[in-house]
Amino acid sequence: MSDSGSTFTAPSTRVATEVGNGHDGERAPVPIPTVRIDDPHMQDAARYPRRAEAIIALFFLVGIAGVAAFGGAYVQAAPSWILALTLGIGLFALGIGTTAWGKYLMPQGPFVEERHSLAGSRREQETMAAALVERTGVVVKRRKLLGGMLATGFGIFGVVILFPLLRSLGPLPGSMLFTTDWRRGTHLVDSTGRRIMKDELTVGGILTVYPEGLQNTDRGQAVDQVVLIRAQLTDLVTMQSRADWAPTGYVAYSKVCTHLGCPVGLYERLLELLVCPCHQSMFNIRTGATPVFGPAPRPLPQLPIYIDGKGYIRAQKGFNQPIGPGFWERTTEGNGTA
Numbered sequence: 001m002s003d004s005g006s007t008f009t010a011p012s013t014r015v016a017t018e019v020g021n022g023h024d025g026e027r028a029p030v031p032i033p034t035v036r037i038d039d040p041h042m043q044d045a046a047r048y049p050r051r052a053e054a055i056i057a058l059f060f061l062v063g064i065a066g067v068a069a070f071g072g073a074y075v076q077a078a079p080s081w082i083l084a085l086t087l088g089i090g091l092f093a094l095g096i097g098t099t100a101w102g103k104y105l106m107p108q109g110p111f112v113e114e115r116h117s118l119a120g121s122r123r124e125q126e127t128m129a130a131a132l133v134e135r136t137g138v139v140v141k142r143r144k145l146l147g148g149m150l151a152t153g154f155g156i157f158g159v160v161i162l163f164p165l166l167r168s169l170g171p172l173p174g175s176m177l178f179t180t181d182w183r184r185g186t187h188l189v190d191s192t193g194r195r196i197m198k199d200e201l202t203v204g205g206i207l208t209v210y211p212e213g214l215q216n217t218d219r220g221q222a223v224d225q226v227v228l229i230r231a232q233l234t235d236l237v238t239m240q241s242r243a244d245w246a247p248t249g250y251v252a253y254s255k256v257c258t259h260l261g262c263p264v265g266l267y268e269r270l271l272e273l274l275v276c277p278c279h280q281s282m283f284n285i286r287t288g289a290t291p292v293f294g295p296a297p298r299p300l301p302q303l304p305i306y307i308d309g310k311g312y313i314r315a316q317k318g319f320n321q322p323i324g325p326g327f328w329e330r331t332t333e334g335n336g337t338a
């Protein structure tokens with residue numbers, strides 16, 4: 001580091017401490033800084049050092065007298081206030097003297113100390129790299145069997161690690177992410193396969209229904225499941241574009257939460273909210289199951305239904321958008337603004 005302005009760079013001398021690259025015997029001396037007593041930076045800070053020294057000596061004298069008096073008073077079993085006074089005066093005076101000594105009779109610096117560079121030279125770096133390569137080659141190549149086995153192990157591992165990508169992700173989803181099994185005319189049935197008729201529920205009632213024939217299948221009980229709710233006795237319009245989707249007050253929504261796919265099986269009847277038990281998302285059944293609380297980002301897709309001539313409740317068609325959590329193909333239709 002360099003000396004600039006009022007900073008002080010201590011002169012240095014060469015001493016026995018040395019460093020080297022340990023490779024070719026070359027050594028570089030490491031300077032250890034020493035100081036000269038006549039250096040300007042080593043002079044006292046006080047303008048009048050002698051006067052300062054005398055004053056400090058006076059404090060020390062008082063301090064010595066104080067602590068000595070404390071000792072004598074203690075031996076004589078003097079009253080406490082005398083002990084406190086003598087000790088206080090003694091320590092106080094010594095403290096003042098010590099502080100003044102440091103402030104007025106010590107070099108004030110600032111000091112900058114040079115030190116050698118810690119970085120190795122280019123030659124040293126190249127030598128080290130060459131040594132590493134050489135040693136590695138020697139110690140590995142002389143164990144050809146082990147080296148070959150290790151390489152084989154890593155090679156096989158590199159292939160095996162691809163297996164989860166190829167097999168363990170399960171079957172390809174196909175169109176399952178986009179469509180369900182609801183089709184035009186599909187009957188709504190309960191878990192026993194019984195067809196649902198228009199007088200199945202009273203106002204406030206709720207029932208999980210499935211496409212007929214699939215009520216006992218994994219698929220039917222997963223992506224196809226629907227909650228059927230009766231909100232009122234007359235036709236209900238959840239959105240302008242869904243004028244005939246909820247005849248006689250029946251609304252049907254996908255039961256798969258649009259947050260993380262839990263079954264939205266709770267119904268708050270007074271508030272007319274479907275509630276997901278996982279993270280408490282709530283969906284307003286009167287406005288197309290738009291989320292009114294919780295992390296669900298989209299409404300539950302609504303299944304358009306109708307009542308046929310015999311009084312059975314059936315699907316008009318499939319959902320108008322993919323069910324379940326959002327993904328990249330999902331539209332924002334039915335978000336309450338349609």
Ligand code: FES
Pocket residue numbers: 257258259260261262276277278279280281294295296
């Ligand atoms: S899965 Fe329904 S709120 Fe999280």
